[in-house]
Amino acid sequence: MLLHLELFLVATALLCVAATPLSKAESRNKLLLISFDGFRWDYDQDVDTPNLDQMALDGVKAKYVTPPMLTMTSPSHFTTITGRWVEDHEVVHNMMYNAKTNLKLSHKRTMTQSVWWDNGVLPLWITAQNQGLKTASFYYPGGGANYSGQSVNRALVETNEHIDDNETEWQYNIDKVMSWFSEEDFDLVTLYYGEPDNVGHAVGPETQERKRIIEQIDRTIGYLRESIARHHLTDTLNVIITSDHGMTTVKKRPQVDEIILNKYLDLLRLASFEILDYGGFGILTPRPGKEAEVFDALSRAPNLTVYRTAQMPESFHLARSKRLPPIVVVADLGFNLNSRLIVYVNKGDHGYHSGEMDMKTIFRAIGPDFKTNFLSEPFDSIHVYPLMCELLNIKPEAHNGSLSVTQELLLRPRGGSQRVGLSVSLLLSTILFTFTLF
Incomplete structure (x- = not known):
C-alpha cells in the first residue's frame, strides 16, 4: 500500500511539472x-x-x-x-x-x-x-x-x-x-x-x-x-x-584597382543590357549569339570573376534565378566595376563574395x-x-x-515544452504500468 501511495505522488508531481511549460x-x-x-x-x-x-x-x-x-x-x-x-x-x-x-x-x-x-x-x-x-x-x-x-x-x-x-x-x-x-x-x-x-x-x-x-x-x-x-x-x-x-x-588607384570593362569588350556591340557601375557586383545580357564572346572577353579582365548565371556554384544559391541576366560579374574584394568610365566615387563598398570577412x-x-x-x-x-x-x-x-x-x-x-510533455507522458505511463504490477 505504501508503494502505491509513493507512485501516485510521483505521478502527480510529474503532471504538475508538465503543465507549467505547456502553458x-x-x-x-x-x-x-x-x-x-x-x-x-x-x-x-x-x-x-x-x-x-x-x-x-x-x-x-x-x-x-x-x-x-x-x-x-x-x-x-x-x-x-x-x-x-x-x-x-x-x-x-x-x-x-x-x-x-x-x-x-x-x-x-x-x-x-x-x-x-x-x-x-x-x-x-x-x-x-x-x-x-x-x-x-x-x-x-x-x-x-x-x-x-x-x-x-x-x-x-x-x-x-x-x-x-x-x-x-x-x-x-x-x-x-x-x-x-x-x-x-x-x-x-x-x-x-x-x-x-x-x-x-x-x-x-x-x-x-x-x-x-x-x-x-x-x-x-x-x-x-x-x-x-x-x-x-x-x-x-x-x-x-x-x-x-x-x-x-x-582602394582608389586608377592604374590598379579601377576595372573598366569596356577595355576588354565592346559593350555597345556585344551587350543589350547591363548594370556594371554598381560596386562589386555586375550583371550583363549579351546580344543574341554573343554570350560566348562576352564570357571569354570578361574572363581575361583582371581582378574579377565572371560566371554564366546558370553555372554559378551551388553555394551561391543564385543559379536557379529566372530574373538574373545570363552573365554575372563579381569583382575581387576592394575593386569597383565600371562599364565605360570611372563614375563610381565611393570610398567603401559591398556586393563582394559573402565569404569575405569584410x-x-x-x-x-x-x-x-x-x-x-x-x-x-x-x-x-x-x-x-x-x-x-x-x-x-x-x-x-x-x-x-x-x-x-x-x-x-x-x-x-x-x-521544447511539447517534447517535455511527451516525455513526461511516456514516463507516467511507465509508472502506471508498474503500479498495476503490484
Whole structure:
C-alpha cells in the first residue's frame, strides 16, 4: 500500500511539472527586428560601445553572421525576412530593372514597387498576419509592397530625400515603435536605419567618421533599452539587432584597382543590357549569339570573376534565378566595376563574395526568450527567419533556414515544452504500468 501511495505522488508531481511549460508555450512575446545597414561584424571592436557590450551581457551575440551571396541591401534584407535564398525570392539587386525594356529604378524608388518584391514568396509580416498577428514595417526594405494582394498592417517607406543620420529622428522612431507595441498591441515590427552604410560608402570603413556613427548607433541602443523600460515592455519584448552586409575599403588607384570593362569588350556591340557601375557586383545580357564572346572577353579582365548565371556554384544559391541576366560579374574584394568610365566615387563598398570577412555582419538579441551572456558561433542570415517564427510562435512558410542552428540562443525553444510533455507522458505511463504490477 505504501508503494502505491509513493507512485501516485510521483505521478502527480510529474503532471504538475508538465503543465507549467505547456502553458508557457501557449504565450507569445512581441518581437522587434532592427537592421543597421552596412554594420560590419567588427565595427564595435575599435570604438567604445558600452550599450552594445551590455546588450551582449544581458542577451546573446553571434561572432558574426554571413549574408546571402548577393551582399546588397534589398536582396539580403529580403532573405532575412523570408528565410529564402536569393534565387528563390528573386529580389536580385538593389535596383529594380527590366532587361528587355532597359528600365532601371534607383534603390529607394523600388520600395513601393510590388512587382519587384512579390514573386510568390511571403515575407514574415504577411505570414504572421495570416495567423492572427499584427505587424508593421518602419522603413524596412520590402515592407511597402503588396504580396498576393496583401499589405503589411502598417508600413512607412523612406523617401528619396530622407536623411539617414539624424540622431534625434532615430530616437523619435524608437519611441514611435514602442508606442505601437504598448498602445496598439503590435506583435512584430521591423525597423531599418540607413547607417553606417552611407558613411561607409562616402568616406570608407576605416575612418573617424565611421567610428562616430557607430558611437551614435551605440547611444541609440542605450536609448532603445530605456524606451523599452519606459513603455513597460522589458518582460514581453524580444529584440534582434542585425544587418544586411559589411563594408570594405575601395582602394582608389586608377592604374590598379579601377576595372573598366569596356577595355576588354565592346559593350555597345556585344551587350543589350547591363548594370556594371554598381560596386562589386555586375550583371550583363549579351546580344543574341554573343554570350560566348562576352564570357571569354570578361574572363581575361583582371581582378574579377565572371560566371554564366546558370553555372554559378551551388553555394551561391543564385543559379536557379529566372530574373538574373545570363552573365554575372563579381569583382575581387576592394575593386569597383565600371562599364565605360570611372563614375563610381565611393570610398567603401559591398556586393563582394559573402565569404569575405569584410562582408560579414552583426547579430545581437535580448529579451525574455533569449539566454544571457551567450556567445554563439557564426551562422548564415538565412537562419534568422525560423528563429523569428519560433519567437512569435507561428508556423513558418517553406524556407531554406533551420531552427536547429539558432535554437541554442533561446532559453527554451517553443517546441521544447511539447517534447517535455511527451516525455513526461511516456514516463507516467511507465509508472502506471508498474503500479498495476503490484
